[in-house]
Amino acid sequence: MKSPIVLTCIVWSSHVTALREATKSLEDDVVVHVFCSRDLEKRPEDCLRAVEQAGAVFVFRGADAAWEVLDAPLRRAGERLPVICVASDPAAWTLSSVTPQEAERAYRYLSYGGTDNAGALLRFMKALACGDGVAAPPEPQPMLWEGLWHPDAPVPAFGEVSAYLAWYAEHAARKGLRGACVGLLFGRHYWVNAMTQAEEALVRALESRGLRVLPAFANALRDAALGNRGGTRWTEEVFVDKQGRSRVDALIKLLPYFSREKGMEGESPAFVGDDSPAGDNVRLFRRLDAPVFQPVFSSSKTVEAWRTDPQGLGSEVAWAVALPEFEGVIEPFFLGGTVPEKSLDDTAYRVPLPERVQRLTARVERWLRLRAKPVAERRVAFILHNDPCSSAEGTVGGAAGLDTPASLHALLRDMRAAGYAVDLPESGEALMRMILDRKAISEFRWTTAREIEGKGGVLARVPLGQYREWAAAWPEEVRRRVDEAWGPPGEGKDGLPPAMTLDGHLLVTGVALGNAVVCVQPKRGCAGSRCDGQVCRILHDPDIPPPHQYLATYRWLQDGFGADAVVHVGTHGTLEFLPGKAAGLSAACLPDAALHEAPHLYIYNADNPAEAVIAKRRAYAALVNHMRPPQVTGGLDEKQEALDSHLGQWTEVRGRDPARAHQLEHLARKAMKAAGLAEVERELLQKNPRADFAALAARLHETLGLLRTTRVDDGLHVLGELPAGKARADFIYALLRHDTGAPSDLRRLLCAAKGLDMDALPAAPTEREADSGPDHSVLLQSLDEQGAALAAALLEAAALPDAEAERRLAGLMPGLPASLHGALRGLLTRVRDLAARLDASAERSSFLHALAGRYVTPGPSGLLARGRDDILPTGRNSYTLDPRRLPTEAAWRVGCNLAGGILDKHLKEEGRYPENVAMFWMCNDLMWSDGEGLGQLLALLGVRPVWRGGVVCGHEIIPPTELGRPRIDVTVRVSGLLRDSFPEAVRFLDSAVQAVAVLSETDEENFVRKHCRERLKLWQQPEEDQSAWRKATLRVFSSRPGVYQGGVDLAVHASAWRTEADLAGVFLRWNGYAYGNGVWGDEEIPALTASLSNVDITYNKVVSDEHDLLNCCAVYGIHGGMTAAAAHLSGRPVRVYYGDTREPRHVRVRDMADEIRRVARGKLLNPRWIAGMKRHGYKGAGDMAKRAVRVYGWDATTGMVDDGIFDDMARTFVLDAENRAFFEEHNPWALEEIARRLLEAQARGVWRADPEVLDALRQNYLDMEGWLEERTEAFGGSFQGGGIDVIVAPNTDIQDSEDKI
Helix, strand or coil: CCCCEEEEEEECHHHHHHHHHHHHHCCCCEEEEEEEHHHHHHCHHHHHHHHHHCCEEEEEECCCHHHHHHHHHHHHHHCCCCEEEEECCHHHHHHCCCCHHHHHHHHHHHHHCCHHHHHHHHHHHHHHHHHHHCCCCCCCCCCCCCEECCCCCCCCCECCHHHHHHHHHHHHHHHCCCCCEEEEEEEHHHHHCCCCHHHHHHHHHHHHCCCEEEEEEECCCCEHHHCECCHHHHHHHHHECCCCCECCCEEEECCCCCCCCCCCCCCCCCCCCCCCCCHHHHHHHHHHCCCEECCEECCCCCHHHHHHCCCECHHHHHHHHHCHHHHCCECCCEEEEECHHHCCCCCCCEEECHHHHHHHHHHHHHHHHHHHCCHHHCCEEEEECCCHHHCCCCCCCCCCCECHHHHHHHHHHHHHHCCCCECCCCCHHHHHHHHHHCCCCCCECCECHHHHHHCCCEEEEEEHHHHHHHHCCCCHHHHHHHHHHHCCCCCCECCECCCCEECCEEEEECEEEECEEEEECCCCCECCCCCCCCCEHHHHCCCCCCCHHHHHHHHHHHHCCCCCEEEEECCCCCHHHCCCCCECCCCCCHHHHHHCCCCEEEEEECCCHHHHHHHHHHCCCEEEEECCCCEEECCCCHHHHHHHHHHHHHHHHCCCCHHHHHHHHHHHHHHHHHCCCHHHHHHHHHHCCCCCHHHHHHHHHHHHHHHHHCEEECCCECCCCCCCCHHHHHHHHHHHCCCCCCCCCHHHHHHHHHCCCHHHCCCCCCCCHHHHCCCHHHHHHHHHHHHHHHHHHHHHHHCCCHHHHHHHHHCCCCCCCHHHHHHHHHHHHHHHHHHHHHHCCCHHHHHHHHHCCCCCCEEECCCHHHCCHHHCCCCCEEECCCHHHCCCHHHHHHHHHHHHHHHHHHHHHHCCCCCEEEEEECHHHHHHHCCHHHHHHHHHHCEEEEEECCEEEEEEECCHHHHCCCECEEEEEECHHHHHHCHHHHHHHHHHHHHHHCCCCCCCCEHHHHHHHHHHHHHCCCCCCHHHHHHHCCCEEECCCCCCCCCHHHHHHCCCCCCHHHHHHHHHHHHCEEEECCEEEEECHHHHHHHHHCCCEEEEEECCCCCCCCCCHHHHHHHHHHHHHHHHHHCCCCEEEEEECCCCCCCEEEEHHHHHHHHHHHHHCCHHHHHHHHCCHHHHHHHHHHHHHHHHHHHHHHCCCCHHHHHHHHHHHHHCHHHHHHHHHHCHHHHHHHHHHHHHHHHCCCCCCCHHHHHHHHHHHHHHHHHHHHHHHCCCCCCCCCCCEEECCCCCCCCCCEEEC
């Protein structure tokens, strides 16, 4: 019997279905192997084997690095058989062994598409394999490259827009379709292969709502030689009429992300900030000026697989969600999965999910309703965030870096001017007084439901029957989960009252301002007028759904108040962090259920991409981002300056006047205590009992240097207000000061003009730095002052005509070498661009544009202080980055330096290498610093990333001879944000750990392998047991899927702990879920316990003064909680280190105590920072209180806060008459929270207080408590007030207990 002819095709996934279908019509003597790009990544050996066995090979090559594995095998195969390799890159065609004409013909077969052409391609390959004995098939049959389609049309497709519009006008008239027009853009290959089931479902659903549709198909990329115009050009022709007006009011885009196209730069007008990789589409979508929806079909999962997968989309997030965000699209709504029997691996033979299709089209309709509604009739619900754990009464309007009351007042003012029928309070502070006077918040320690009702804080009383009617539309799973957690509506649970329920009604709180309401987001995880370990239900059930009243509030806003849009003001709330899938949500996911159908706008900080994408992907938010406040150098306060002066004098006289030096030692020690830095000497003597005053002086110089150069926010940002005058120069300088190492960097130009070495200034100080010349920190502070002045001068010059600007420039830096004059001119050009970008930051007008149902231009997000000019202008819809490029090579080098700093420090202090470093790996490591922390973890393991074309394509083991030290084990608590946004980075790190664990190295050379073997021995499992070995290699942990907190911060806030063991127990229960290859969210508490038991160091880092360890309670909750757990489990203290890459070319690693000291004294207690916060009244007071509480959190978990810091917090915020009066006027609840937490710290023994300070604090607190009790008691009801009830969670190392503090 004659052997069959084997044909091998390796193509893009979009072509697989047509080829697979075409094989059915082939003769029996042909065997066809069809592979797609995912096969090449997941099982390249199968692809290569098929090439070797083939009689003819066809490859439609992609540009990704994964395709390179085929190049050499194709060349070898081409020596003996027909090989056809085609691609968009002409260079790839040289891999073909057939003639150029034959390759071009094959290319046309596949590119034209359809089953007939696919079958002809296979017959053509057979003819090439067999020679002249087989007749060649007909020439490729052209089909439309782009067109318009409709399931009811009399033709397969329309090639001209006018033809479709003429037919559709009659069709719409027959069906009575008079609504807005929705565009639908999808891939040509779905049309050409007759796979338009998803498109048909969308068309039917939209038309069932009376909407008109304009469905078009195209290829994403242009091919001029074939006549294929590409997605951008065809989209413009279809959706923009001859007069430049949009034909559609919304666009649903199913076509994947497509980037800039050469030759189109001049076809649409550019704009300030036109730097998106998807610039062509952005310009086009700006012309459409309609919301662009990008729903998602999974290409690798069935609907059932998606339904049961906590990730939802999983690894598809990168290409299906993250990259399209560059185009400004919104709502990555899951619409369906694949049909296994009709799909091959990632080939999407899609099946739409009817419920999701209906939900998406309902949301589109609501956007269209918003867009069409007259301004005077639009109703808007604003939601202010609240942080009840830090005082529900004192933190209304919580938002990072934003003065929310002033911002909301400015928005309402602009809305009123634009014709919105809204009432306008006198000011932002007046709005806060209105909310707090009415107690229009949630019940909490100082607030009862009766008081809320009595003071007028209730917007609506939702009858339980109405709520049950709303809830009936949810999946049964949602209703069951909410009832199990909180009890049936109105009944409560386990002796706890139902949240915000009064007389059979659920209370919706807020204030009405005409066609706007302002609500404070309801509490998410607790109920009642208390805060303790019993009512804090989320502490015991991390993925608990929100209470009934939370869900009722959101639904009432839409169906009761009739909100046309829901607006969350500031970074961030809790909606996007409710339990559910990571991306591609289902109806059973709580963000989806709570938000329902209303358009969602979110005012978000441009420097927080990690959390912004969660709001976009899990809460369907269209973002309008805002800038952060300017930063200035904090400098030293008076007491620190006095200490610095004594140390400087001592340095001058120590070698020539011993008596005077001895006197100055006494003065310096006295000044040290007055400055609250006595702990520095104690820590020094603990490490080196023989340390002399010279060593102490060096440590104090280092501490003062850190404080002197720490930069602080100058107040808060008010939405839409641009920095002016000096603040404008400070803002511009914050971007210019970033050091890239280039001679043209601003600070390097200043150094060049003054004969200084910039590289020497930020370097870690030596013990006697002061003896060798001026204090480097003084020079750095001076550089910052001169740099801000230079930025101001450049701004002035930038506004002048070129000739005048050039003359002004010549006098700015007289000492600058002539060779750098061009660099100074380049700096002026950059300042001009930055000024234009800053002036284009129209945040409030952009918000009003979004509120009109229009398109929000996309823009990048990240840290301005890292020199990210492209963050400006703000007022845009934030996107992030391409996750495939992390870590970058530059970040890897920084990571290597950080790893070296950790090891050197531990070697010096302990005389040995650490065996296990535990790191809190945060998402912002990837989004702010391109993966420095990932690079550090790999470097500790002795693993190096491999890049191809800037994309990470794997890793390689660093040989022991090159490494020169043991491989360090790691324990990683990955943040929930990173876990969900970068799942492939998690798997990449896990694969590196597994690769190191199996190396044939000794225990002394490889601590990873050593600990894996010890773990198996402890568990009494053999190394040969693959399942046990996999558990032994688990190193990456996080919270349960759908959970984003670490738990310990909740225990601290709720006072639900007594000992380190309690906090360790909470940390293990919350964070004992393993992640990696083949493991995703599996509960593996024993593995985490084993890892933490041999930790030597816990670690995190700071990358910019824009964010620090007091910015968020999750940082101490996870890093501090991990430290407490490691110390408890190991039975010994662990080192706690903090990296510093604020100057990436000069990284440092310091003790946690030093970092807490730097941030607490350099910011929280810094008079300059406090003055800036006081300008913002209620909000500034609340932000000060939250940071103060986090200091207590760090000491509760690590014990590394100086007693003097607590003393000075009490003196500064409570005992200082001026500051106390400020708090009493603007936010007495914030002051009460600071004082209460200080007293709790003292009662627990965390703070050894100065007796005089403690007495005064207690008296002041009694006065506060009495005043607040009087305001609450008048309305009845039980409330906690200032009491602290210690109720410890079960399943810890001690029995349940209850104490009073």
